[in-house]
Amino acid sequence: MEKICFVVCQYGDDVNGGAEVHCKMLAERLSSYYKVDIITTKIINYHTFEEYYTTSHEIINDINVFRFSTMPFDAELHNQWRKRTKWPRKFRRTLFRVGLLRPIAKIFPIWNFGVGKEIEMVKTHGFYSADLLTYLRDHKDDYKAIIFMTYYWSHTIFGSMIAPEKSILIPTAHNESDLFRPIQTHVFTKVKHIAFNTEEEQKLAENIFGSKMSDHSIVAVGVEMNADIPSKEELYEKFSLPEMYILYFGRISHSKNVDTLIAWFIDYKRKYPSELKLVLTGRLFQDKIDHPDVMYTGFVTEGEKLGLIKHAKLVVNPSKHESLSLLLLEAMKLGKTVLVNGRSEVMKAHCIKSGFAADYYLSKRDFENKMQQYVFGDKAINGDNDKAIAYVTQYYDWDVIINRLKNIISCM
Known part of the structure; x- marks a missing residue:
């Protein structure tokens, strides 16, 4: 060999x-x-x-x-x-x-x-x-x-x-x-x-x-999807998850624009109070923000990560610099609603090529509006779940x- x-x-x-x-x-x-x-x-x-x-x-x-x-x-x-x-x-x-x-x-x-x-x-x-x-x-x-x-x-x-x-x-x-x-x-x-x-x-x-x-x-x-996913009860108990959360997973660092995501989410919650929280999954490479609406799980297993994606209300990737974005593709493979930073040409292209089975934002106001639409409105991409899965299956x-x-x- x-x-x-x-x-x-x-x-x-x-x-x-x-x-x-x-x-x-x-x-x-x-x-x-x-x-x-x-x-x-x-x-x-x-x-x-x-x-x-x-x-x-x-x-x-x-x-x-x-x-x-x-x-x-x-x-x-x-x-x-x-x-x-x-x-x-x-x-x-x-x-x-x-x-x-x-x-x-x-x-x-x-x-x-x-x-x-x-x-x-x-x-x-x-x-x-x-x-x-x-x-x-x-x-x-x-x-x-x-x-x-x-x-x-x-x-x-x-x-x-x-x-x-x-x-x-x-x-x-x-x-x-x-x-x-x-x-x-x-x-x-x-x-x-x-x-x-x-x-x-x-x-x-x-x-x-x-x-x-x-x-x-x-x-x-x-896109990898073969890990055993814990039950919803196991995940919620282990990580003390709220009933409603949006999720980012990957390196928690300035280079991934996570600090901006946190700041925008906190401002969003001031404007639109609710039980929604931001859950950050992965290793921490920046100062931890101590805020009641922001939660950190630390490093998780592959199965736990997939479970966190599965039960999230929305998955967000705030990075401006991506050559592919496994985060986006993995979430799409699970048929989840994904919102990404439109300043990334690669992720923006995924949204367009998939027929907007995922969506992007271009400003803070755009982010807030789409948060409302996808989390609390009737614009959730549930109808596009099959489209998202088909896109990943065809190209990856x-x-x-x-x-x-x-x-x-x-x-x-």
């Missing part, structure tokens, strides 16, 4: 980030066709970067997971380097905004201006692991394909250059400043293949890296997705 590996910043049953869960689902399904290794770090908290795992090797669902220590993290030093590297990134982003970056990239696909400083900056990041890269360099010939998850971490930037001829990048990219760094022109033009999640993500990359970008296609990911079927990835690997 041929051997492949995934390189990802975090991995394990205790990890609930979108790209990391995406990686785990792909790895476990591909393990029926290949011997799969995971190369990762011992970190979970991507703010403190303290080691969470103590062992260097474990087996999870018959997959070998190799964990490596990272370099000590100095936040002040890293921020200093970010400031030193901002001008080339800002210049490229300005060219993108005025529509010039794509034609320029056709002539100058690779940028070296500022790359030296960016390399130093990446080495100060909390996920940087010299040991991980050494292991990959020593074992690259063991693998038919090396699959890198998420474009901006150090393991991808440095690791993909170790054996670019057998490297597959799953970038999980969105329109953010790091995507415009000159160092990314090396990654996006030298890897063997880039596997995007959506058409919107693919078009964004094409407009940044131009026609010289590596071979690419849309692979995406399927596991057999189709795994065959796409197997075809890419076969060409390595």
Whole structure:
């Protein structure tokens, strides 16, 4: 059996980030066709970067997971380097905004201006692991394909250059400043293949890296729904759930715009008093807001998560930056009403392509109006439950997705 590996910043049953869960689902399904290794770090908290795992090797669902220590993290030093590297990134982003970056990239696909400083900056990041890269360099010939998850971490930037001829990048990219760094022109033009999640993500990359970008296609990911769901009584008792709640699940962090969701929900409750509460599920990566209408469950099992979705009045994803949004797709697969941030082109596209089996908001007032319509009004998407399920089934079927990835690997 041929051997492949995934390189990802975090991995394990205790990890609930979108790209990391995406990686785990792909790895476990591909393990029926290949011997799969995971190369990762011992970190979970991507703010403190303290080691969470103590062992260097474990087996999870018959997959070998190799964990490596990272370099000590100095936040002040890293921020200093970010400031030193901002001008080339800002210049490229300005060219993108005025529509010039794509034609320029056709002539100058690779940028070296500022790359030296960016390399130093990446080495100060909390996920940087010299040991991980050494292991990959020593074992690259063991693998038919090396699959890198998420474009901006150090393991991808440095690791993909170790054996670019057998490297597959799953970038999980969105329109953010790091995507415009000159160092990314090396990654996006030298890897063997880039596997995007959506058409919107693919078009964004094409407009940044131009026609010289590596071979690419849309692979995406399927939606997992095979965990045992506890009874409603068990869930409500364990988490002291209110009768009516809206739900967000995933990383509870500023990067996911959760602080804005909390603030808007509290203001909404002032205007429209009710028993409705906001339930936040996942690891906490920002200060906890102590408010009687906001509840935190902490990390939950997969089955508990699905149960929380099933019984929620409404599921909300406030993130502005998504390359796919498993949150949205999982909720749709369960036929739930989902309200998302329309500033995310990817999630907005899901709403439109599904015939509005999900909906989006574009402002605070819009958010409040749609909360009223979906939670208390007669606009609940219950009539569109079948439409939501059909959309996910049609476009995010596991057999189709795994065959796409197997075809890419076969060409390595």
